[in-house]
Amino acid sequence: MALIENLPTPSLLVEHERLQHNIAVMKAKANRFGVSLRAHLKTAKSLDIAAMLCDSSHSGITVSTLQEAEYFAAGGYKDILYAVCLEPRKFERVARLYARGISLKVIVNDMVVAQQLVDWSNAQQAWDFQIQCLIEIDTDGHRTGIAPDSEDLLPMGQLLDSAQNIEFCGVMTHCGSSYNCHSLDCIKNLADLEREGCVLAAHRLREAGIKCDTVSVGSTPTMVVSENFEEVTEIRPGVFVFYDLFQYGLGVCSLNDIALSVLSAVIGHNRRTGKIFLDAGGLALSKDRGTAGQNVDYGYGLVCNLQGQVIQESLIVEDVNQEHGIVSVSDDSLFERFPIGSLVRILPNHACMTAAAYEYYEIVKQGKVIDRWSRCNGWNE
Amino acid sequence: MALIENLPTPSLLVEHERLQHNIAVMKAKANRFGVSLRAHLKTAKSLDIAAMLCDSSHSGITVSTLQEAEYFAAGGYKDILYAVCLEPRKFERVARLYARGISLKVIVNDMVVAQQLVDWSNAQQAWDFQIQCLIEIDTDGHRTGIAPDSEDLLPMGQLLDSAQNIEFCGVMTHCGSSYNCHSLDCIKNLADLEREGCVLAAHRLREAGIKCDTVSVGSTPTMVVSENFEEVTEIRPGVFVFYDLFQYGLGVCSLNDIALSVLSAVIGHNRRTGKIFLDAGGLALSKDRGTAGQNVDYGYGLVCNLQGQVIQESLIVEDVNQEHGIVSVSDDSLFERFPIGSLVRILPNHACMTAAAYEYYEIVKQGKVIDRWSRCNGWNE
Numbered sequence: 001m002a003l004i005e006n007l008p009t010p011s012l013l014v015e016h017e018r019l020q021h022n023i024a025v026m027k028a029k030a031n032r033f034g035v036s037l038r039a040h041l042k043t044a045k046s047l048d049i050a051a052m053l054c055d056s057s058h059s060g061i062t063v064s065t066l067q068e069a070e071y072f073a074a075g076g077y078k079d080i081l082y083a084v085c086l087e088p089r090k091f092e093r094v095a096r097l098y099a100r101g102i103s104l105k106v107i108v109n110d111m112v113v114a115q116q117l118v119d120w121s122n123a124q125q126a127w128d129f130q131i132q133c134l135i136e137i138d139t140d141g142h143r144t145g146i147a148p149d150s151e152d153l154l155p156m157g158q159l160l161d162s163a164q165n166i167e168f169c170g171v172m173t174h175c176g177s178s179y180n181c182h183s184l185d186c187i188k189n190l191a192d193l194e195r196e197g198c199v200l201a202a203h204r205l206r207e208a209g210i211k212c213d214t215v216s217v218g219s220t221p222t223m224v225v226s227e228n229f230e231e232v233t234e235i236r237p238g239v240f241v242f243y244d245l246f247q248y249g250l251g252v253c254s255l256n257d258i259a260l261s262v263l264s265a266v267i268g269h270n271r272r273t274g275k276i277f278l279d280a281g282g283l284a285l286s287k288d289r290g291t292a293g294q295n296v297d298y299g300y301g302l303v304c305n306l307q308g309q310v311i312q313e314s315l316i317v318e319d320v321n322q323e324h325g326i327v328s329v330s331d332d333s334l335f336e337r338f339p340i341g342s343l344v345r346i347l348p349n350h351a352c353m354t355a356a357a358y359e360y361y362e363i364v365k366q367g368k369v370i371d372r373w374s375r376c377n378g379w380n381e
Numbered sequence: 382m383a384l385i386e387n388l389p390t391p392s393l394l395v396e397h398e399r400l401q402h403n404i405a406v407m408k409a410k411a412n413r414f415g416v417s418l419r420a421h422l423k424t425a426k427s428l429d430i431a432a433m434l435c436d437s438s439h440s441g442i443t444v445s446t447l448q449e450a451e452y453f454a455a456g457g458y459k460d461i462l463y464a465v466c467l468e469p470r471k472f473e474r475v476a477r478l479y480a481r482g483i484s485l486k487v488i489v490n491d492m493v494v495a496q497q498l499v500d501w502s503n504a505q506q507a508w509d510f511q512i513q514c515l516i517e518i519d520t521d522g523h524r525t526g527i528a529p530d531s532e533d534l535l536p537m538g539q540l541l542d543s544a545q546n547i548e549f550c551g552v553m554t555h556c557g558s559s560y561n562c563h564s565l566d567c568i569k570n571l572a573d574l575e576r577e578g579c580v581l582a583a584h585r586l587r588e589a590g591i592k593c594d595t596v597s598v599g600s601t602p603t604m605v606v607s608e609n610f611e612e613v614t615e616i617r618p619g620v621f622v623f624y625d626l627f628q629y630g631l632g633v634c635s636l637n638d639i640a641l642s643v644l645s646a647v648i649g650h651n652r653r654t655g656k657i658f659l660d661a662g663g664l665a666l667s668k669d670r671g672t673a674g675q676n677v678d679y680g681y682g683l684v685c686n687l688q689g690q691v692i693q694e695s696l697i698v699e700d701v702n703q704e705h706g707i708v709s710v711s712d713d714s715l716f717e718r719f720p721i722g723s724l725v726r727i728l729p730n731h732a733c734m735t736a737a738a739y740e741y742y743e744i745v746k747q748g749k750v751i752d753r754w755s756r757c758n759g760w761n762e
Contacts, residue, residue, distance in 0.1 A: 008470075008474070008760060008761070008762060009470065009760075010760055011760070042703055042704070064704045065704060084648065084660065084704050084705065085648045085649045085658070087646050087647065087660070087721050087722045088721070089389075089390065089646055089722050090646075093389070109649065110649065110650060110721055112720070112721060113721050113722075116722075138651075141654065143651075143656075143658070143702065143705060143707070144648075144649040144651065144658055144705070147653075176702065265468050265471075266468065267466045267467075267468045267525075268466045268490065268491065268525040269491060270519075270524075270525065273522065275524075277466070277524070277525055279465065282669070283734070283737050284760070286668060287667060287668040287669045287670070287734060288663070288668045289670070321524065321557065322423055322445055322733055322734070323423070323445045323465050324465065324524060324525070326524070339493070340468050340469070340491055341468045341469040341470050341494075341497075352703055353663060353664070353668060357737070357758075357759065358759060359759050359761060360761070377738075378738065378739060378740050379389060379390075379391055379392070379665070380741070381389060
């Protein structure tokens with residue numbers, strides 16, 4: 001087994017024990033409240049991590065692109081929710097997954113698209129499957145979806161429920177505005193809104209005689225904080241597998257829960273300007289600046305030592321160029337402590353964005369590289 | 382040949398005629414001033430585009446990672462400048478390229494590293510090559526390099542020049558602070574500083590009896606604006622092949638020069654909040670916010686129609702989630718004009734960052750897809 005210090009830089013590291021811990025905690029929470037964990041794999045995009053999340057009794061997952069759906073389908077997953085609203089140009093690609101035996105649940109939130117999906121599915125004579133479809137509910141005004149009390153809800157539900165080649169499955173929502181919170185109380189309130197809005201939509205559908213089995217909610221912050229999952233059937237957190245500085249800033253994890261880091265080498269010193277340069281720049285870290293709006297701004301990432309321990313809370317990557325990370329040092333002794341060629345680990349602002357630059361995770365445990373796991377990237381079929 | 386409208390979304394488009402034009406203009410400028418165009422391929426990362434930049438008489442290129450060097454080496458390029466300061470952990474990987482017949486020019490700017498490189502290269506008995514090495518000069522206080530008048534310059538030059546297994550080639554600089562300019566005059570002044578600083582360093586070395594053949598400068602803005610290349614031997618612009626909104630904001634290209642765009646589908650309407658949602662989000666566009674500090678802030682990109690024409694200068698991707706681009710519309714008629722399933726093209730803030738999310742360029746000409754070109758990404762050997 002290789003040592004971390006023998007990896008090339010930049011490399012993307014995952015602390016296996018932290019990953020296991022984060023997954024175990026979320027699984028335990030789902031079990032405690034009797035909801036299915038349909039983890040969002042847009043963060044990890046990895047079959048190995050999917051395997052840790054799923055077991056023989058439950059293999060439902062969530063994805064953000066059709067490429068992810070195809071990747072996980074090739075890995076044996078058959079119950080996949082594509083949690084980005086479907087548009088007509090993607091109907092055929094969805095149908096190709098069904099033709100391979102994959103139940104790709106899709107979401108709609110627009111009457112025109114719902115009608116297009118119904119018309120298109122009705123025109124397919126040879127199908128021996130039904131497209132599984134949910135309605136996306138907007139519970140926080142954050143992004144897409146129809147309001148729980150929308151006048152479109154029942155006509156949309158009826159349209160989908162009565163279509164021959166469609167199976168209407170229920171409702172789903174994502175409370176993305178939890179990312180704007182500055183307190184756990186704020187997240188808690190949004191978690192309540194998320195649940196209540198989605199449950200209200202389900203009630204309205206059922207009262208109108210429309211079967212609505214699935215009530216699917218979730219974002220990592222609301223799922224960590226909420227203690228009320230009444231009438232919810234499944235939850236869809238994603239970034240919790242790794243966590244990141246942004247989630248730490250929200251207060252839903254500790255620094256020690258962050259499982260993802262970028263291994264980087266010191267490539268330059270500039271004592272005149274008080275800068276240390278790293279070989280992890282804008283591509284290796286991403287240009288996500290999520291923590292800029294939080295109480296503590298970590299720039300482009302928090303610099304840790306090779307063991308993953310924080311050196312100084314203020315030692316951050318304050319600027320990036322494509323292949324340069326720039327660290328300001330207030331303390332000249334850091335030039336001695338981190339000579340050119342020495343290694344650091346950088347905790348990312350946003351794990352989903354940072355991981356997307358890499359083909360592989362280097363899985364590490366107690367300073368050793370115990371495995372290399374691949375991930376999917378991009379959008380190609 | 383496929384039509385653009387048949388591509389999946391998001392896809393990365395390159396307008397072939399614009400690419401040809403941008404390259405022809407820069408080549409003509411290099412020819413006019415008698416300097417070699419050693420284009421920086423960190424932007425394009427494509428053998429097909431390298432072929433447009435190089436010809437039989439000149440195949441020198443610049444890269445930002447050793448992976449790029451290996452990719453272009455595999456494609457037949459032998460004269461490659463790795464323009465990020467070398468650190469000792471990468472010596473062996475550099476030597477592996479030399480063993481394959483590749484002259485990978487490396488840069489150093491630190492006496493300790495220079496001595497390490499000399500010691501390490503001296504210890505190699507079996508080499509039948511010399512590591513080609515330049516000193517990086519800091520001409521604008523922007524990032525890495527030693528000052529033109531640094532007391533380290535001559536000892537470093539002497540050390541490298543006298544080492545048996547090293548060939549000292551000269552000096553190079555990159556005037557990255559041209560990216561902070563708000564006027565062409567500012568860029569012009571920096572271009573002068575860039576040239577003068579690098580030339581001064583070369584003079585000092587030569588006066589000390591150290592051969593200094595190469596005087597290498599360059600950033601796209603300074604190379605576009607400068608009219609003085611006296612004593613410069615080569616220039617290294619990169620993003621000029623595609624340009625982007627940031628370069629447009631600097632004033633060094635027109636909107637019609639921007640060759641790169643992201644094809645994206647409308648996936649949602651929210652008439653209550655006045656938003657149109659696209660399937661190009663933070664991954665497809667990158668989270669680069671370079672234009673935020675410029676006179677016109679284009680958010681995460683400028684929305685154009687399928688033909689690539691600007692719809693309204695204010696129609697921008699104002700926010701992104703991982704797979705959602707969010708466009709605010711002030712004019713309700715845009716919901717009719719861009720129904721769900723319709724296509725737009727988004728001009729990127731920063732071509733280098735946006736392109737890095739894609740495996741392929743879809744090469745387009747007059748609305749047709751004429752080719753697909755691959756690119757390299759990541760850092761793996």
